Amino acid sequence: MTDSIVLKLNGLSKRFGSVVANDDVSLTLNRGEVLALLGENGAGKTTLMNMLFGHYLPDAGTIEVADETGVLQPLPLGQPQVALGAGVGMVHQHFTLAENISALDNITLGSEPLFALRRNRREARKKIEAIIAQSGLNAPLDTPVGRLSVGERQRVEILKALYRRARILVLDEPTAVLTPQEADTLFENIRMMTNEGLSVIFISHKLREVLAFSDRIAVLRHGHLVGEMATSEADETSIARMMVGAETPELASTRIAPGSPVLTLSGVSVSGRSKRDTLSAVDLTVHAHEILGIAGVSGNGQSGLANVISGLAQAEQGLIRVNEVEIDAPTPAAMVRAGVGRIPEDRHHEGIVGAMSVAENMVIEYLDDPGVQSRGLLRHEAIQSNAERLAKAYDVRGPGVDAPARLLSGGNIQKLILARVFDRAPRLILANQPTRGLDMGAAAEVGRRLLEARERGAGVVLISEDLDEILGLADRIVVIRDGELHEAPGRDREQIGLMMAGEPA
């Protein structure tokens, strides 16, 4: 069977400063195979693939890729161009598409001579259409990519790789932005392609889809390859244990009777700039002692809902009541005053001012508080001691409270935000994608804090694209789609998935 090997990674290692991202990882990939690369965030999956793709240079190790005739050839490292030429294609989690040009232009970009006076679009189109027919990856070719749906963009992204004659395709978390049903279609397409001889590595942390769609599974933990097995021999618990190294910490979620409403939206409409921040006549009630999960495919109005609750967007219609008091001019400041704690989706961009100190970021929402200022001047020492107290209580680690917040790691930035929000014992908490990009320990900490707040009597709105997270934490689940909210009748994954996709449940 060795002649069917298309890719060999031999003892790849990569360090970033003192952090070991990959340590002596060896892997093989066979022709026509779907290999799932599993691991929690920070396990080194993306680093490994970036070395394969030439974006990073390994500190040690070699890579061999089969050429057109199937003979393994060493791959010169650190050169994306060469990797591309050798038939390695990568579909990143964040699409690398230009939105102001068409799908066809995106696909052909870089494969035509730049200084030719004429382009041969007809031939390119013929070639792409042939690939589409073979793979089932359908996408409009002439519309600017900015107007395509997320699923279509992903297909364009894959077409880009196939157009370049990729024989090995790496998909980085391809289903993160898709509905379960769209994901199924994607996997069908992948099947069609592997039948044609394509080999696929797909990176994921979702056990369910890995078990359903891969041929083989490789698990990374802390940069080491800790397990490799045929999917037919794998089961969920054993893989999970391999990924985490121990049992997944159980989140103690006991039922508590919900209290009085802390947030009521009645008929709230927001017309945003795009679908993602538009809401149409939404009704929602969140009670004390309750975590309400908002499930949905990304870009269906989650931003709109978060903006309304955090005070960033004005509702054109409808009423917003926090703790049974109507908020008539919702601004972020008014919401903070009304007792709303907000954990923003993009913690780097909205959560902190990176150039300002950790201590300053801890008081940035409460500048009018007499503990922070007196007569317009900052109370330096009070701010300082507050920060030291919070850093201790919430285990914010980093170079100190005087250091710029941007020097903190993602997990510690989130802890800073948690400290800022939870220390004020808010009655209502908006947690928008609170664990995205965090490692499992930090994510568990976020969950624990949310449950603790619920215990204390807060109401929580938990917006997440990770259905497992919602199923694990939420007392009640509402699905958001096209800016509308639909209460899920139960906790059935399949049914919620269908609701997310917009099919009759």
Add this chain to the structure above:
Amino acid sequence: MIRIEPRETQSRTFTLGVPILSAVIALALAAIPLLAAGANPIVAYAEMFRGVFGSVFAFSEVLTRATPLIFTGLAAALAFRAKLWNIGAEGQLYLGAMAAVAIGSGVLDVPGILLLPMIVILGAAAGAAGMVAPTYLKTRFGADEVVTTLLLNFIILIFVQMMLEGPLQDPMSLGWPQSAPVLDQGMLPPLMERLRVHSGLILALILAGLAQFMLARSVWGFRLRAVGENAAAARHAGINVKRSLFGVAILSGGLAGLAGVSEVAGLKGYLTADLSPGFGYTGIVVAMLAGLSPAGVVIAALFIASVFVGADSMSRAMGVSSFLADLVVSMSLLCVLVGGFVARYRIVRSSTARAAS
């Protein structure tokens, strides 16, 4: 393979060293145009040095020249801190100057003792108005303030010429486009006998100190820094970004207006259309050299003023064009930009890349 990585920490040596080194390099680079002009650079530098430190008079001229630059430098530094690109200090300076002569030449019947305070306040207000308008166009319509403030400079300068040939023209000027002089009670008193340096400098220094203190220690300064560093996060945190922008627009425009007041009521005594040899634009260089710190503005303004005064004197002695000063100033801006890069990033070279290719 060469990669660029941000430095984790910025040492104090860099924050202080970069501007100083930039200034030195820019001065050193001036040797090239000096040679091209057929002058001996060493002699020229010596002439420049003499022109700055050669006498009390010479140095007082530096202080005189630095005064408007501190104002416009502060105007740029505060606005840039909030990422409000006020490139219109030149126009705002003229607005302040116009207000100063309009009030100060006795149009309004103001009691003598109130005249100077009124000139200062209304001059600042006029400059502020000149910045509030573009800020409104920015926040309301999304019109880029860089372009609007730049274009306003031209509009305002033409407006000044129109006023100087119209309502503001001195009836005694025999047709020269020149305003009536500011009354004696309206003048900023000189600091020393027979020297041109005036109390506008004291006002500039006080305002620089105040700005430094407020930026670091006040809630207002906190908000301003937050808005400038990350407007989205500031907004999310409940800071009224628009209000902060208008606040800093008023201050920035006001400071630029005071530069005009100080030139008219401290130095010239009347207004002409060539009052400012580009103090507004030079203020941007001052602010950048100062690393946008108000205290730094004072030092940077002194340096730039020295370059101008020194080059003027060198030019008179050696016949080299005094545009050399503008060259040094613009080169020091480019140098400090590159220096800022060196301070913020480091270039990493992975040695294994060679072996791989």
Add this chain to the structure above:
Amino acid sequence: MMDILNILLSESFWAASLRIATPLIFGVLGALICERAGVLNLGIEGIFVVGAMCGWMAVWLGAGLWGGVLVAALAGAFFGLLHAILTVPLGLSQHVSGLGITLFATSVSYFTYRTALPNVSSPPRIEPFQPLDLPILSDLPFLGSVLFQQTALTWLALLLVAVVWYVMNRTALGVAIKAVGDNPDSVDAQGLSVYALRMGAITVGSALMALGGAFLTMSAFDAFFFGMVNGRGWVCIALVIFASWRPGKALLGALLFGAFDALQVRLQTEIGALVPGQVFLMAPYILSIIALVIAARSADYPRALLTPWFKGQR
């Protein structure tokens, strides 16, 4: 009212409009190329000055008119390359770098001019471009005599509109430039160099800007004066937004602008007694601000404009 109509129907008016528009066409095209690639070039004002000075000086030193045009373009490209180095691989603030380039280019030009001509009271003149008499085109009614009065540089500007349009919309290079200004990662992922594309675009764009300056000293006038560019570069930065970064609309914007400017000059002679002359002088700048305000709301900025990109950081 009749007067305005008469003006609008006169050939000389449209000839003047086109003449006034010419430097702006160069400038807007140049700015358009830079911004399409994702880099704002506020060096434009200074690059105009450099183009005006170098072009004129080359001719004055005997390089010939087209030699002058070439020297101007090269000088513009040089300062563009400087801006490109500062803003692309070094990723420095495009605003500040651009202003720095403007100050630097302007002072280099002035210093060079003063050093070359220390003691002249009136600036030396050159023999500028003469109106070009093209056989068939000039015979066209109306249009013929509008175009007949234009010099070769105006023809070059019009030709460049077509060339830039073609490159942007019909070639792989244009697609790549548009892509690098929208999402540099898209270009990088396909194996093209973000740095090369951006730096190339800025350099070429700046060369075009310099031609706008050269037109001033080699066609509109016949000598170099201090302050002769007078904000034309800034006007181009406003016009490029008005033109939504499209060459065709850039031509239209520049022509409209030229027409308004030509109109105000003619109105000045009609109603000059009623309104101070300066009101007319202000008009172009006010017009630019109005155009900017109108266009700003719906402006579809290149998404990556002003955002530096570093290789290997995503």
